[in-house]
Amino acid sequence: MAAGDGFVSRIKISPYGYGKSVYIDHPEGYTTVYAHLSSLEDSIDRCVKKYQYEQESFEIDIFPGKDDLPVRSGQTIALSGNTGGSGGPHLHFEVRETKSEVPRNPLLFNFPVTDGKKPIIEAIGIAPIGGQSEVAEAKKTLHGRVDGGTFRVSQPIEIRGKFGVEISGYDSQNGSHNKNGIYKLTLSVDGKQISEFTADSISFDLSRHLNALIDYPYYYFSKARFVRLYKLPGNKLQNIKYKDDGILNLPAGMHEITIEATDVAGNSERASFKVNVLPIPELAESKEYIKWNVPYIYESEKTHLYFPVGTVYDHTPLEIIESMMGNYPNVKILKQEIPVQEPFVISITTTPENIKKGLVIAQFSESGKPVRALTTTLNKHTLSAESRSFGTFSLYVDDKAPSITPINFVNDKSWSNGKMQFKISDNFSGIDHFAAYVNGNWVLMEYEPKQEMLTIDVKEINKSNTVQDLRLEVTDGAGNVATFEGRFYRQ
Numbered sequence: 001m002a003a004g005d006g007f008v009s010r011i012k013i014s015p016y017g018y019g020k021s022v023y024i025d026h027p028e029g030y031t032t033v034y035a036h037l038s039s040l041e042d043s044i045d046r047c048v049k050k051y052q053y054e055q056e057s058f059e060i061d062i063f064p065g066k067d068d069l070p071v072r073s074g075q076t077i078a079l080s081g082n083t084g085g086s087g088g089p090h091l092h093f094e095v096r097e098t099k100s101e102v103p104r105n106p107l108l109f110n111f112p113v114t115d116g117k118k119p120i121i122e123a124i125g126i127a128p129i130g131g132q133s134e135v136a137e138a139k140k141t142l143h144g145r146v147d148g149g150t151f152r153v154s155q156p157i158e159i160r161g162k163f164g165v166e167i168s169g170y171d172s173q174n175g176s177h178n179k180n181g182i183y184k185l186t187l188s189v190d191g192k193q194i195s196e197f198t199a200d201s202i203s204f205d206l207s208r209h210l211n212a213l214i215d216y217p218y219y220y221f222s223k224a225r226f227v228r229l230y231k232l233p234g235n236k237l238q239n240i241k242y243k244d245d246g247i248l249n250l251p252a253g254m255h256e257i258t259i260e261a262t263d264v265a266g267n268s269e270r271a272s273f274k275v276n277v278l279p280i281p282e283l284a285e286s287k288e289y290i291k292w293n294v295p296y297i298y299e300s301e302k303t304h305l306y307f308p309v310g311t312v313y314d315h316t317p318l319e320i321i322e323s324m325m326g327n328y329p330n331v332k333i334l335k336q337e338i339p340v341q342e343p344f345v346i347s348i349t350t351t352p353e354n355i356k357k358g359l360v361i362a363q364f365s366e367s368g369k370p371v372r373a374l375t376t377t378l379n380k381h382t383l384s385a386e387s388r389s390f391g392t393f394s395l396y397v398d399d400k401a402p403s404i405t406p407i408n409f410v411n412d413k414s415w416s417n418g419k420m421q422f423k424i425s426d427n428f429s430g431i432d433h434f435a436a437y438v439n440g441n442w443v444l445m446e447y448e449p450k451q452e453m454l455t456i457d458v459k460e461i462n463k464s465n466t467v468q469d470l471r472l473e474v475t476d477g478a479g480n481v482a483t484f485e486g487r488f489y490r491q
Helices: 042-055 204-213 216-222
Strands: 006-013 020-025 030-040 060-062 078-080 092-097 120-128 142-147 157-160 163-170 184-189 192-198 240-242 253-262 268-277 296-299 303-307 320-325 328-333 339-349 359-364 370-373 376-379 382-389 391-397 403-406 413-415 419-425 431-438 446-448 453-457 468-476 481-490
Touching: 006 030, 006 042, 030 042, 042 060, 120 157, 120 253, 120 268, 163 253, 204 339, 303 328, 328 339, 339 391, 359 376, 359 382, 382 391, 403 481, 419 431, 419 468, 419 481, 431 453
Parallel strands: 157 268, 413 481
Antiparallel strands: 006 020, 006 060, 020 030, 030 078, 030 092, 120 142, 120 163, 184 192, 184 253, 192 240, 253 268, 296 303, 303 339, 320 328, 328 391, 339 382, 359 370, 359 391, 376 382, 403 419, 419 453, 431 468, 446 453, 468 481
16 A cells, blocks of 8 residues: 555566566655565556557556556555565565655654564674784684673684674564664774664665675675674765774774664664784785776786776785686686675687587586576677676586476467466576567566466457467577467457
């Protein structure tokens, strides 16, 4: 139901992301978003189908005017569902500033959510910063559990050089078992505040920088999130306040570190621990780095890599290993647990005789199995693609067309209602686009990737006393095309 008076300002339909979604602009200057919907209210649905047929596309993104689809507070606009990138049936709800499109924390809008529970601080991490830094005599991040507000590690913790503090925890509300993020986190040293993170709003343009807010390498291996209360140089999130980027370079001696976690309702929890700091001199390092604030180009006879400004969040040691994988060059680029902000470009050159239909740049597992196809372009004998993850890349031939399997469609069947269903799948590069034609005319199909299902609602097809021809075309990311043809009656 509409959260307030306003008008439908945007409708986006996609097999991915938000699936079927509706946006409502409100006179107070906010927009509410309703996503992963299963179906739309009739007037909204009619508007959508008008544009789908005009554009001959299931995927659309339209922007009605303020007089086209007005709504009142509490009016039903859709049914919730599981469309797009959804892990289960639910309503994805947002409140955004209309002008900036920046999402705001919905709990700041006085929804009737009872919350008497304090946030939970589960664990604390201490990360050495710089090549000469050590924590507890180990050059690695130290993570420990919290028990009754006390860091469950032998104290004081011996530290040499610069370090940063991290926290793992969650918040919840009465009547819910959901483990949500913590609204506000502060770090203090000897009673003086050093850093503060507040989850009041995060711009979509900056949301990927959350990979720099968390200890991403630790998350990559353990799936546990530790929020950094210090700043990586390339982190552009604007809702964090730091003194000296939150990096602690304390004078020798004993210090008390306190973390406080607070929710929107004002409930809070604290955890404290002591460190004994032993400073060490900073030594110059001779390694070559990909710097977060400078573009970097790597060139060899068969490989060209371009890392734009902001590819990484911090200066990162260069690790590139080239070899051959069968007939094709193979390049290992850094480590998969290092997060990527801006996509980097991979170009691989091969010989003319190795250029084949369906050849793409692919990412490979450590065991040498192709796991992901990249959207690839070909210029003479060089293939290029962008990637937002590091790892091992080579060329791979995907020459197998997608498969189309009818579920309830048989030739010469007579249809009066219901939906024609077809299962479509691809062996590697994924479904890129699809189309359906009845007697040569485009007809609307819906695609649900999680179920690999294409459907045609029979009511989209005109009635006829004669047999009608159906043709489906499905194309994968490597350009391979599959077709299906059949005959049916529509009564």
